[in-house]
Amino acid sequence: MGFIITLLIICLLVISTYYAFLVIRKKYLDFLSNNSLALKALREVNAKYTFLYYNNYDQEHTYDNENFYNTISCEDFLIYQLQFVKEDFMHDMENEKINKQNYDAYRKEIRSIEYLGNFSSPVDKYNKKILLKLEKSIFEKSKQKPVINLTAMVSLYCSKINGEIYRQKSQIFSSEQILSLIKRINNKNGNFFNDREVWDSICRVERGKVSNKMRFSIYSRDGYRCRICGRSGAFTDLEIDHIKPIAKGGKSTYNNLQTLCKRCNMEKGDKY
Secondary structure, eight states, X not given: OHHHHHHHHHHHHHHHHHHHHHHHHHHHHHHHHHHBHHHHHHHHHHHHOOOOOOOOOOEEEEESOHHHHHHOOHHHHHHHHHHHHHHHHHHHHHHHHHHHHHHHHHHHHHHHTOOTTOBSSOOTTSOHHHHHHHHHHHHHHHSOOOOOSOEEEEEEEEEOTTSOEEEEEEEEEEHXXXXXXXXXXXXXXXXXXXXXXXXXXXXXXXXXXXXXXXXXXXXXXXTTBOTTTOOBOOGGXXXXXXXXXXXXXXXXXXXXXXXXEHHHHHHHTTOO
């Protein structure tokens, strides 16, 4: 019984001490909010500057085929994706310029108001050391911390049949690097990319969309037979072919894939 009473007393002391701490802290916070010249100036500066948001260009993909994982680089994958978001990215690059200009001006004003320890009312009733420490903490937390640099991080993973990730690679691209890639992508003659490396990157990623699961689904659909000569064989002799070749705009979709034997696939080539 005595132990329980002692425990209750200790709990009450802890609660009352914590409550007293919260009351004192609120008193300090209220004083700083109303009397800190630095915090008042910071609120005014924060109200002057609005920073623009960017789209998220980070990319990630998991391959269940190690050959595709080894062949496709992070840059390949980004080049492929940029085909579809390059206009959005160019718009965000303009926003990045605006943000950088605004942030330079913002930081300049912030440096001019970091006169901590100046108050509009006397601080006799407060512990000045605690007051200054709390003011500095609030000042730092209240600064705007916008995302200024436009980047894209590409992360590629390789998984086992059970989905367990056992290899990964990643790369961060700056806006300047991405802009350089977009210029290469835009170098086209009709639908054909003049930059062979860009074209090869896009083809590698498109082929890489044929996962092992999709591959065996196509084999099963076609009865494990070549759809040209009708020959059946072991998996080592059967291949997945793009009916409309990637070089002519074909995609790695279920209806554009077929089972061919190695010989027929070689003879077909890029015919459509």
